[in-house]
Structures are given as C-alpha cells and as structure tokens.
Amino acid sequence: MSFEAYEAVVDESGSEARGRERQALSLGIDRLERLQKGRASFEDQVQSLLYVRRLWTIFIEDLSHPENALPEKLRAEIISIGLWVVKEADRLREEKSNDVVQLIEINRLIRDAL
Template structure:
C-alpha cells in the first residue's frame, strides 16, 4: 500500500466515523424532541435521556483517549460540553428540570459541526 492510498483509507475511515456519530446524534436529537413535545410516555421518556447520556459518556471516553486525533483544546472543550449534557440529562430524568431545549440545541450544533 502506498502512502497516498493509506492516507485515503484513513480519511475515509474518519468520514465514516463522523457519519456514524452524526447518525447517533440524529437519533438522540429525535428522542429529545419527542420528549420535549410530550410524545414519549414512561418509561420511554427515561430511555430517551439515558440514550443521550450513554452516547455522551461514550464520546467523553473517546475524547479522553490519547489516541483521539483531535487537538487537545478541542477535545477538552467537547469533554466539558459532554459532561454538561450528561449532568443536564440526569437533572431532567430526576425531575429537577423539565426543559430539554438547551439539550436539543447543543446536540444539534455538535451534529452540524461534524458535517
């Protein structure tokens, strides 16, 4: 394999990873919007929040890895955002808050930035 073909494989795998991340965020955003609209009955409402929480726990773990290729400052910023999302999802799930507007907005921004 030549160096240029290796670079093409690496670039393609990065695009594929971003596409999978976008797809997961799309699913989470859809669940949050359904929760916001009151379209989810218990226990689906809790499952929606647990999904977004687990998704961001996965992202935070990946971002924490030294093998993650993103710049350190960007990784730190995304980890901070991820930890906020996890805490906010927990607050809503524990009924200490009921507004998912900011969760939706932040997840949409992150998803759109992956494009």
C-alpha cells in the same frame, strides 16, 4: 499499499466515523424532540435520556484517549460540553428540570459541526 492509498483509507474511515456520530446524535435529537412535544411515555422518557447520556459517555471516553487525533484544547472543550449534557440529562430524568430545549440545541450544534 502506498502512503497515499493508506491516507485515503484513514480519511475515509474518519469520514465514516463522523457519519455514524451524526446518525447517533440525530437519533438522540429525535428522541429529545419527542420529549419536548410530550409524545413520550415515562419509560420512553427515561430510555431517551439514558440513550443521550450513554452516547455522550462514549464520546467523552473516546475524547479522553491520548490517541485521539483532535487537538487537545478542542477535545477538552467537547468533553466539557459532554459533561454538561450528561448532567442535564440526569437532571431531566430525575425531574429536577423540565427544559429539554437547551439539550436539543447543544446536540444539534455538535451534530451539525461534524
């Protein structure tokens, strides 16, 4: 395999990974929007918030690996956002907050930047 062919595969796989990340974030946003509109049972609320929490935990773990190709400063900034998302999802699940709007907006911003 030539270097150019390898580079194309790597670029393509990165593009596919971003596509999967966008899909995962979109699903989380859809679930959060149902919460915002009051269309979710208590169990669905808990499952939706746990989904968002697990998703961001995966992102944080991936960003923490030294092999991650993103610049260190960008990784640190996204990790900070992720920690806030996890904390806010926990606050909503524990009924210490009822404002899901910021959580939706942050997830949209990140998804749209991918």
